Amino acid sequence: MAGKLPVSPLAPARFPDLPAIAGLELASVAAGVKYQGRDDVMLARLCPGSAVAGVFTRSATRSAPVLDCQEKLGGETSAGAAILVNSGNSNAFTGGAGRASVEAICKAVAGACDLPEARVFTASTGVIGERLPDDRITAKIGDLVAGLSPLAIEQSARAICTTDTFAKGASTVIETAEGPVTIMGFAKGSGMIAPDMATMLVYIFTDATISQDTLQAVLSAGVDSTFNAITVDSDTSTSDSLMVAATQQGPAVDSAVFAEALNTVMLDLAHQVVRDGEGATKFVEVQVTGADSDADAKRVAMSIANSPLVKTAIAGEDPNWGRIVMAVGKSGAKADRDLLSIRFGEALVAENGWASPQYSEEIGAAHMKGDEITIKVDMGIGNGAFTAWTCDLTHGYISINADYRS
Amino acid sequence: MAGKLPVSPLAPARFPDLPAIAGLELASVAAGVKYQGRDDVMLARLCPGSAVAGVFTRSATRSAPVLDCQEKLGGETSAGAAILVNSGNSNAFTGGAGRASVEAICKAVAGACDLPEARVFTASTGVIGERLPDDRITAKIGDLVAGLSPLAIEQSARAICTTDTFAKGASTVIETAEGPVTIMGFAKGSGMIAPDMATMLVYIFTDATISQDTLQAVLSAGVDSTFNAITVDSDTSTSDSLMVAATQQGPAVDSAVFAEALNTVMLDLAHQVVRDGEGATKFVEVQVTGADSDADAKRVAMSIANSPLVKTAIAGEDPNWGRIVMAVGKSGAKADRDLLSIRFGEALVAENGWASPQYSEEIGAAHMKGDEITIKVDMGIGNGAFTAWTCDLTHGYISINADYRS
Numbered sequence: 001m002a003g004k005l006p007v008s009p010l011a012p013a014r015f016p017d018l019p020a021i022a023g024l025e026l027a028s029v030a031a032g033v034k035y036q037g038r039d040d041v042m043l044a045r046l047c048p049g050s051a052v053a054g055v056f057t058r059s060a061t062r063s064a065p066v067l068d069c070q071e072k073l074g075g076e077t078s079a080g081a082a083i084l085v086n087s088g089n090s091n092a093f094t095g096g097a098g099r100a101s102v103e104a105i106c107k108a109v110a111g112a113c114d115l116p117e118a119r120v121f122t123a124s125t126g127v128i129g130e131r132l133p134d135d136r137i138t139a140k141i142g143d144l145v146a147g148l149s150p151l152a153i154e155q156s157a158r159a160i161c162t163t164d165t166f167a168k169g170a171s172t173v174i175e176t177a178e179g180p181v182t183i184m185g186f187a188k189g190s191g192m193i194a195p196d197m198a199t200m201l202v203y204i205f206t207d208a209t210i211s212q213d214t215l216q217a218v219l220s221a222g223v224d225s226t227f228n229a230i231t232v233d234s235d236t237s238t239s240d241s242l243m244v245a246a247t248q249q250g251p252a253v254d255s256a257v258f259a260e261a262l263n264t265v266m267l268d269l270a271h272q273v274v275r276d277g278e279g280a281t282k283f284v285e286v287q288v289t290g291a292d293s294d295a296d297a298k299r300v301a302m303s304i305a306n307s308p309l310v311k312t313a314i315a316g317e318d319p320n321w322g323r324i325v326m327a328v329g330k331s332g333a334k335a336d337r338d339l340l341s342i343r344f345g346e347a348l349v350a351e352n353g354w355a356s357p358q359y360s361e362e363i364g365a366a367h368m369k370g371d372e373i374t375i376k377v378d379m380g381i382g383n384g385a386f387t388a389w390t391c392d393l394t395h396g397y398i399s400i401n402a403d404y405r406s
Numbered sequence: 407m408a409g410k411l412p413v414s415p416l417a418p419a420r421f422p423d424l425p426a427i428a429g430l431e432l433a434s435v436a437a438g439v440k441y442q443g444r445d446d447v448m449l450a451r452l453c454p455g456s457a458v459a460g461v462f463t464r465s466a467t468r469s470a471p472v473l474d475c476q477e478k479l480g481g482e483t484s485a486g487a488a489i490l491v492n493s494g495n496s497n498a499f500t501g502g503a504g505r506a507s508v509e510a511i512c513k514a515v516a517g518a519c520d521l522p523e524a525r526v527f528t529a530s531t532g533v534i535g536e537r538l539p540d541d542r543i544t545a546k547i548g549d550l551v552a553g554l555s556p557l558a559i560e561q562s563a564r565a566i567c568t569t570d571t572f573a574k575g576a577s578t579v580i581e582t583a584e585g586p587v588t589i590m591g592f593a594k595g596s597g598m599i600a601p602d603m604a605t606m607l608v609y610i611f612t613d614a615t616i617s618q619d620t621l622q623a624v625l626s627a628g629v630d631s632t633f634n635a636i637t638v639d640s641d642t643s644t645s646d647s648l649m650v651a652a653t654q655q656g657p658a659v660d661s662a663v664f665a666e667a668l669n670t671v672m673l674d675l676a677h678q679v680v681r682d683g684e685g686a687t688k689f690v691e692v693q694v695t696g697a698d699s700d701a702d703a704k705r706v707a708m709s710i711a712n713s714p715l716v717k718t719a720i721a722g723e724d725p726n727w728g729r730i731v732m733a734v735g736k737s738g739a740k741a742d743r744d745l746l747s748i749r750f751g752e753a754l755v756a757e758n759g760w761a762s763p764q765y766s767e768e769i770g771a772a773h774m775k776g777d778e779i780t781i782k783v784d785m786g787i788g789n790g791a792f793t794a795w796t797c798d799l800t801h802g803y804i805s806i807n808a809d810y811r812s
Contacts, residue, residue, distance in 0.1 A: 057735075059732070059735030059736050060734065060735045060736075060737070060738075060739070060740070060741035060742075060743070061731050061732070061734055061735030061741060061743050061746070062735065092728070092731070093728060093731045093743065093756065093759065093760060093761075094759075094760055095744070095758060095759035095760035096759070097760070127728065128728025128729075128731055128732065129727065129728045129731065129756065129760065129761050130761075233714040233715065234640075234712075234713075234714065235713055235714060235715045235729075235732060235733070235736065236732070236735070236736035237732065238731065238732055238735050306640075307640075307641055308639045308640065308641060308714070308799075308803070308807070309639065309641045309807060312803070312804055312807035312808040313807065313808065315804070315808040316807070316808035316809060318808070321535065322496075322498070322499060322533065322534025322535045323534075323641075325467050325498070325499045325534055325535065325644065326465070326467065326534065326641060326642070326643065326644055327641070328466065328467055329463075329465030329466045329467030329468065329642070329644050330465050330466075330641065330642035331466070332466075333466070334466070335466035335467060336466075337466070337467050337499065338501070340467070350499065350535065352501060353499065353500075353501035353502070354499060354500055354501035354503070354504075354535065355499075355535050355536075392808075393714075393804065393808070394804060394808065395801055395804050395805075395808075397714070397718070397804075398718055398721070398799065398800060398801050398803075398804055399801075401714070401715060401718035401719065401722070402718040402719065402721040402722035402724070402798075402799070402800065402801075403722060
């Protein structure tokens, strides 16, 4: 499946040049978990003292690797850490065998990297409900360790892809009095879901000197306005994982400054996931302001961003603002029809409970022709605000998920 | 738009023979609200004493007719009542002009039928945000009243259709010691939504002698397991309206017996709406049992029934039960992976946190070939149960909502 799909028209021109992170080595290998002829396992080794933080899917049917990672978060950092990720099989809904596979992989990585098993984290992405052939992975641990390099970034980003049409990377640098702090990361995901596969996986690395507790707090605080603000199709994976590791090899940095820089990288990667949304031809930003609360603003933004009716209208370049009214109305958020205003980009579309006198269908149609669509909704009630990002819903989505058989 | 779409493959062979209801007369007319060359307004006149009950969309941006109907419910019954419905324009998000249009129509109908305006109910279905040309409707009230007949049922059912590919009708008879009580109704809807149009409208009539308060109570109790248990695409209309009128011309009937019969008609019509879901090729029943509560069971059933991933898998005849696990997990309901079981029809697919040993892909694939799909999920936790109905998500849905421009 992977590789057969045309590259998203919203993809960046190429994978970015990403900087090495002191204390981080990466490797990838072809283990043949499911795919043939491509790398499908990546290993990240982190130096002693590295802090590791993570956030994971809230699904009640989360995968074995997710459950294992959640148990291990917050552990002793002195020995270092490792992260191993495979594509092709999600090891989700695999009963006791799933847990055993995670343990086998962690044991093998711990042995080869001289780490406690409690500091080996794993993730798996691919088909749900099939036993993970962990022996194919453990057989390649030696090759992975031998191949570790600070520069093997792009190949690692590619190894964890499933139906992604492009690998996703981003980085930033914070200048401090003691020198630069670098943040670099990569992600996979083509929506929350993909043909017979699932999952968004994100790995971000930094050389910052920052405590594990602070790293976790900064990550947890940043995820709501970045990865939790995107949707392709409202379906939530059993395996979504976002991990951030700090090797402590660079300067210390103010946590607020670090948080801002980390959020920049997270938002960049989150947007790239939307740009690779299955069948996407339009990148859509939904800005909601003036709601009764931030929570209400998120309800409205996600109701619009998840509405099949809104998303098909955008696919058809139809400035169908009545569908936005519908999505506001069904959201469950406090709303007053006559205080609501809607804009496409800067153009005022509707206000005072009706179409704006200055709006014409031509204005809306012109905005819809672009491949970056902005929908602004002001509820006119309070100060709650939230911005969400999504893509359109096209024949491509149906083709990927219905026409191709597993 | 209407009439151009091929009839749903899940449509009944023909519109049923529906019985006349003593005390009810119907008429339809071509008013040219938007469509040309077809009837687009229907009028129902109910004899003095008729009880009228209704349930309406909970949307925060409900249409002017919905707001007007909600204000009028529960009023004095002695004079009789009337219901006027137009297709082609929903009179939603039309500001103060929307309210004025409703008042103009109600006043005209009240005058022509010698009724207080408080007993004239209206509904509108079609494009959102355009002024309703109410003068085209009021100009036809005389023709409508002149054409009233107990037999004009099918033509009225057709007049309120928008992108429906077939008109939907159902009836039942309750035998009582004092003679039969008849319940008859019709519906329009092709999902909650349609191209540039919205709405499910349902009108059910009975000759039963039943108080307005009891009729409202029975209707409100029955809607959760019937019309509120269906979904085509998770989008909720600004105009959904379900009204039941009892002319009091037949016998009294035990309210529990009446409720059961009414629910039968409502469920039949609700299923027909799903069968006319935009682009539908499969009718899907999702039975959830063993949940912590009925509310949790509904969360799980609707999470499955609304999942684009599940619905595209069904469209592709792919027995992709991993996507059902995903939908259970994201529902927010209490779940234990290892207690969950999943069946396609009678075939056990997954249990004990993994695929069942007796399941094979061939078994699932065989079930998926049919045009009636049953998904059974037992949560294994409690006694909560809920059944939902939906259809698959196909290229037809995208074509209807994205390819055709308004």
